[in-house]
Amino acid sequence: SGKEKWPRGEEKVWKEAMRDLDTDVSSITKSFVNHVQTSLARQPYNLDNLGAYQAAALSVRDNLLVNWNETSLQYTRKAPKRAYYLSLEFLMGRTLDNALLNLGLKDKYADGVEQLGFSMEDILDQERDAALGNGGLGRLAACYLDSSASQELPVWGYGLRYKYGIFQQLISPEGNQLEAPDPWLDNQNPWELPRLDVAYQVRFYGHADRLNDGTPRAVWAGGQEVLAVAYDVMIPGCYTKTTNNLRLWESKPKRGFDLNSFNAGNYEGAVESSNSAAAITSVLYPNDHTTFGKELRLKQQYFWTAASLADIIRRFKNIGKPITEFPDYVAIQLNDTHPTLAIPELMRILIDEEDQPWATAWQIVTNTFFYTNHTVLPEALEKWPVPLLEHLLPRHMQIIYDINLLFLQSVERKFPGDRDRLGRMSLIEEGFPKQVRMAFLASIGSRKVNGVAELHSDLVKTTILKDFVEFEGISKFGNVTNGITPRRWLDQCNPELSALISRTLKVDKAVWLKELTRLEQLLPFAEDAAFRAEWAAIKQRNKERLAHHVQVTLGLTINTNAMFDVQIKRLHEYKRQTLNILGVIHRYLTLKNMSAAEKKKVNPRVVFFAGKAAPAYYIAKLPSPPNHRQTIRLIVNVARVINADPDTKDLLSLYFLPDYSVSLAEVLIPASDISQHISTAGTEASGTSNMKFCLNGGLLLGTVDGANIEIAEEVGESNVFFFGHLTPAVEDLRYQHTYHPVPIEEKCPALAHVLNQVSAGLFGDADVYEPLLNTIRQGDHYLLSDDFDSYIAALAMVDEAYLDRTEWVKKSIRTTAKMGKFSSDRAIMEYAESYWNIEPLSVV
Numbered sequence: 040s041g042k043e044k045w046p047r048g049e050e051k052v053w054k055e056a057m058r059d060l061d062t063d064v065s066s067i068t069k070s071f072v073n074h075v076q077t078s079l080a081r082q083p084y085n086l087d088n089l090g091a092y093q094a095a096a097l098s099v100r101d102n103l104l105v106n107w108n109e110t111s112l113q114y115t116r117k118a119p120k121r122a123y124y125l126s127l128e129f130l131m132g133r134t135l136d137n138a139l140l141n142l143g144l145k146d147k148y149a150d151g152v153e154q155l156g157f158s159m160e161d162i163l164d165q166e167r168d169a170a171l172g173n174g175g176l177g178r179l180a181a182c183y184l185d186s187s188a189s190q191e192l193p194v195w196g197y198g199l200r201y202k203y204g205i206f207q208q209l210i211s212p213e214g215n216q217l218e219a220p221d222p223w224l225d226n227q228n229p230w231e232l233p234r235l236d237v238a239y240q241v242r243f244y245g246h247a248d249r250l251n252d253g254t255p256r257a258v259w260a261g262g263q264e265v266l267a268v269a270y271d272v273m274i275p276g277c278y279t280k281t282t283n284n285l286r287l288w289e290s291k292p293k294r295g296f297d298l299n300s301f302n303a304g305n306y307e308g309a310v311e312s313s314n315s316a317a318a319i320t321s322v323l324y325p326n327d328h329t330t331f332g333k334e335l336r337l338k339q340q341y342f343w344t345a346a347s348l349a350d351i352i353r354r355f356k357n358i359g360k361p362i363t364e365f366p367d368y369v370a371i372q373l374n375d376t377h378p379t380l381a382i383p384e385l386m387r388i389l390i391d392e393e394d395q396p397w398a399t400a401w402q403i404v405t406n407t408f409f410y411t412n413h414t415v416l417p418e419a420l421e422k423w424p425v426p427l428l429e430h431l432l433p434r435h436m437q438i439i440y441d442i443n444l445l446f447l448q449s450v451e452r453k454f455p456g457d458r459d460r461l462g463r464m465s466l467i468e469e470g471f472p473k474q475v476r477m478a479f480l481a482s483i484g485s486r487k488v489n490g491v492a493e494l495h496s497d498l499v500k501t502t503i504l505k506d507f508v509e510f511e512g513i514s515k516f517g518n519v520t521n522g523i524t525p526r527r528w529l530d531q532c533n534p535e536l537s538a539l540i541s542r543t544l545k546v547d548k549a550v551w552l553k554e555l556t557r558l559e560q561l562l563p564f565a566e567d568a569a570f571r572a573e574w575a576a577i578k579q580r581n582k583e584r585l586a587h588h589v590q591v592t593l594g595l596t597i598n599t600n601a602m603f604d605v606q607i608k609r610l611h612e613y614k615r616q617t618l619n620i621l622g623v624i625h626r627y628l629t630l631k632n633m634s635a636a637e638k639k640k641v642n643p644r645v646v647f648f649a650g651k652a653a654p655a656y657y658i659a660k661l662p663s664p665p666n667h668r669q670t671i672r673l674i675v676n677v678a679r680v681i682n683a684d685p686d687t688k689d690l691l692s693l694y695f696l697p698d699y700s701v702s703l704a705e706v707l708i709p710a711s712d713i714s715q716h717i718s719t720a721g722t723e724a725s726g727t728s729n730m731k732f733c734l735n736g737g738l739l740l741g742t743v744d745g746a747n748i749e750i751a752e753e754v755g756e757s758n759v760f761f762f763g764h765l766t767p768a769v770e771d772l773r774y775q776h777t778y779h780p781v782p783i784e785e786k787c788p789a790l791a792h793v794l795n796q797v798s799a800g801l802f803g804d805a806d807v808y809e810p811l812l813n814t815i816r817q818g819d820h821y822l823l824s825d826d827f828d829s830y831i832a833a834l835a836m837v838d839e840a841y842l843d844r845t846e847w848v849k850k851s852i853r854t855t856a857k858m859g860k861f862s863s864d865r866a867i868m869e870y871a872e873s874y875w876n877i878e879p880l881s882v883v
């Protein structure tokens with residue numbers, strides 16, 4: 040703006056005192072020791088690993104802060120169009136290693152801490168994961184932040200600062216999942232900056248009165264007001280100064296406590312309002328593909344969207360442009376329907392506070408928002424009861440009704456007399472109670488709608504949003520296939536492979552990590568025996584690293600001369616962990632029947648599972664509780680039996696690793712020979728761990744679903760193991776199950792035999808598993824009985840292929856080489872160019 044009165048005193052004094060980036064080992068050790076003495080108030084002689092982690096983190100944070108401030112300043116000065124990623128989940132994992140790598144300072148820090156008597160590895164291991172997410176949706180948001188900063192895009196994230204992230208999973212001796220809270224903030228979090236100066240008031244309840252003065256305005260008053268306070272998390276780009284911001288809101292009572300109640304002797308009453316305000320951001324809902332109409336969840340959604348929008352609007356207003364230009368400066372991406380209330384909230388602000396006519400307001404709204412859908416499973420589509428919305432957000436409910444009325448009038452004009460269509464497309468689903476269909480509201484309130492892989496985006500267009508495509512035209516509906524950041528999911532988790540790639544491509548990783556299609560240049564090296572040997576040796580060392588981790592954390596010894604077969608993801612019926620464990624039992628029974636000579640030809644296999652299931656208290660309240668919890672129990676008990684069976688244990692063993700997390704994934708993924716992505720066709724929107732395994736040279740065993748299809752298109756079908764029915768067959772098969780059921784003994788004898796062995800108590804607790812087994816014997820919604828034979832055949836093909844180790848390593852190299860498309864840099868640039876219309880801005 041030119042008229043800043045900076046600096047306040049003498050420029051020379053300021054300039055000389057300003058902090059530079061640490062670039063040499065001696066300034067690193069100096070800053071480390073300074074933080075030990077001052078920030079931590081500790082003596083160097085009794086510093087433990089945790090203290091060393093904290094000192095290292097604070098010192099790295101200082102470096103990030105310099106870049107973060109500079110980035111903010113540039114954005115403010117140049118006022119480019121910005122994008123905001125609204126996500127209720129950000130599954131960030133650990134920060135220190137990632138920050139060091141992005142700054143290019145890891146080696147120097149390692150050197151520095153070693154001189155002070157610490158090991159970098161031990162220090163990194165002290166950090167707790169920031170686990171503010173359930174699974175793929177939250178991790179995708181984290182990858183997109185990394186890519187935005189790395190591609191120098193002006194993108195900020197907005198989310199909630201949950202006091203407790205996803206629960207910690209414990210497995211009882213019987214194999215039951217137990218949940219414990221995740222107090223991730225207990226040791227303090229050096230990566231967040233509390234911004235007590237950035238706070239907004241958010242209203243709930245009260246009453247909304249229309250003015251009826253010829254404008255659409257209303258006044259919303261009364262009810263409860265709480266405060267949203269900002270906490271900022273720095274998001275460094277890779278080898279760039281650009282350091283973006285993730286702003287997380289914490290809820291606080293507007294007033295600490297009510298002095299009147301206190302004076303009247305009611306201490307509990309005095310602090311009550313403070314408790315209910317703090318509750319809003321206390322815990323992440325462990326929702327995964329189910330909706331659960333809890334008032335507190337709705338409060339979270341509104342609290343977060345209202346605070347974020349207020350912040351975005353305030354920033355926009357600082358530019359001094361008229362409000363009608365809002366969409367020229369702001370794009371807001373809705374990560375699933377969770378932030379859909381932002382649509383009526385922006386309408387409310389424009390109409391009630393900015394005094395805009397309805398049509399202008401709707402024009403602004405529908406040019407600002409973009410909606411990403413992450414699932415077509417009907418039970419996962421959000422709906423909120425009208426009475427609840429009316430009570431909690433009376434003004435928003437009025438606006439939703441008004442949006443709906445005008446929308447249905449326009450549908451009626453295009454399809455006169457088509458009452459069925461109006462009923463299907465209404466934002467309000469009839470019933471007791473009536474419900475608001477959030478995916479419909481998100482669609483009509485957005486500029487563009489996208490799915491997360493080609494197949495999924497087609498399904499969105501032909502199933503759940505079919506009527507909307509017919510009404511609004513196909514061009515509004517698109518696809519952005521998901522991606523993953525190669526920084527965390529290759530360079531950080533697999534440093535040896537990263538180094539081999541840099542040596543082989545003869546280019547610094549700073550280059551290929553940001554232009555991942557360069558990996559293609561590895562292709563010719565698949566024919567180079569020396570290269571293959573190095574490639575295989577790295578995989579072997581990664582397997583040993585995993586085995587070491589399991590030895591230290593669980594006290595179990597793993598056979599590292601076996602094929603490592605991995606399925607790690609949230610437990611869900613559609614992901615079919617049950618198919619995998621039944622396949623393991625089938626293998627076990629087959630091995631038991633083999634002669635010694637036959638067994639000699641079998642390649643040993645170690646099967647790993649990890650993943651969390653929705654907690655029991657939560658599941659019990661659903662109309663038909665799914666039984667993934669029984670699947671965990673079955674896995675654990677099968678492991679107990681087969682790992683102890685002297686006939687087979689050298690050839691087959693099985694582990695369920697508790698408390699799956701981003702950090703555990705970073706150890707498991709590089710160690711995998713084969714990973715399983717075996718959802719019923721048409722159910723897994725994309726999947727992103729499939730990409731992580733393949734990027735690390737693990738082969739894929741999967742169904743023709745989600746991004747598996749596009750991975751196969753890239754790496755070649757000869758390098759993946761596909762099985763199972765295709766999406767178009769699924770509907771018919773389900774119809775058959777319902778109307779012409781065939782007994783499982785007839786349809787799939789191999790599967791029937793496995794189920795009978797479980798029922799007979801081969802793994803104990805016979806009756807415990809009956810509900811789980813019966814979902815397969817009857818109904819079988821996820822088609823295990825239809826896919827089992829081809830699944831077993833695919834597993835046999837994997838065995839066969841693994842026997843030719845040379846060919847296997849070639850497949851592994853070719854797979855990594857062709858994974859360039861799946862960089863989240865490519866995905867975020869698609870959003871930036873085709874959706875948000877924003878451009879990179881270099882911070883110099």
Ligand code: T68
Pocket residue numbers: 173174175176177179326327328329413414419491521723724725726727745
């Ligand atoms: C996942 N969705 C998709 N949802 O299942 C996965 N749900 O195929 C895709 O790769 C990924 O999104 C990224 O696009 C989820 O992870 C949830 O976690 C979730 C959370 C709350 C409510 C419903």
